[in-house]
Amino acid sequence: PRIDRDDEGKPVRVWVSAQxxxxxxxxxxxxxxxxxxxxxxxxxxxxxxxxxxxxxxxQLNSVxxxxxxxxxxxxxxxxxxxxxxxxxxxxxxxxxxNYIQ
Numbered sequence: 001p002r003i004d005r006d007d008e009g010k011p012v013r014v015w016v017s018a019q020x021x022x023x024x025x026x027x028x029x030x031x032x033x034x035x036x037x038x039x040x041x042x043x044x045x046x047x048x049x050x051x052x053x054x055x056x057x058x059q060l061n062s063v064x065x066x067x068x069x070x071x072x073x074x075x076x077x078x079x080x081x082x083x084x085x086x087x088x089x090x091x092x093x094x095x096x097x098n099y100i101q
Contacts, residue, residue, distance in 0.1 A: 003030050010034065037081040043101040046074040050099070053092065060084055075101070 001023025004013040011030035016023030046054060054074060057063050062080040069075055089096050 001026055037083060039079055040082055040085045041079050042077075042085075044074075044076045044078060044096075044099045045069070045101050046076065046099055048072060048074070050074075053088070053096075056088065 001017060002015050003011050003026050004015070006012050011033050014023070014026050014030045016027065054063075054076065057076060057078055057080075060080055062078045062084070063076055064079055065077040067075040085096075
């Protein structure tokens with residue numbers, strides 16, 4: 001039994017054995033992944049003054065990569081649920097769109 005995934009890591013096929021009754025838990029795992037919360041993948045460019053947002057993103061385990069450009073601005077690649085993104089947008093008065101690259 002196994003889960004086959006596409007290039008983005010999304011489940012596309014689940015192999016189970018009905019005869020041996022194994023692998024059925026993988027069906028539920030794949031369904032949970034496919035039907036779970038919608039995610040946003042974004043690249044943000046933050047000035048040093050947005051350190052609080054950076055900390056919040058790390059607390060949410062949303063940062064997949066971080067770089068500092070020549071001007072000292074942070075470039076963050078993030079992945080988070082749309083629900084968490086919308087909460088942050090509300091907290092920052094919908095100004096986060098200004099930082100999306």
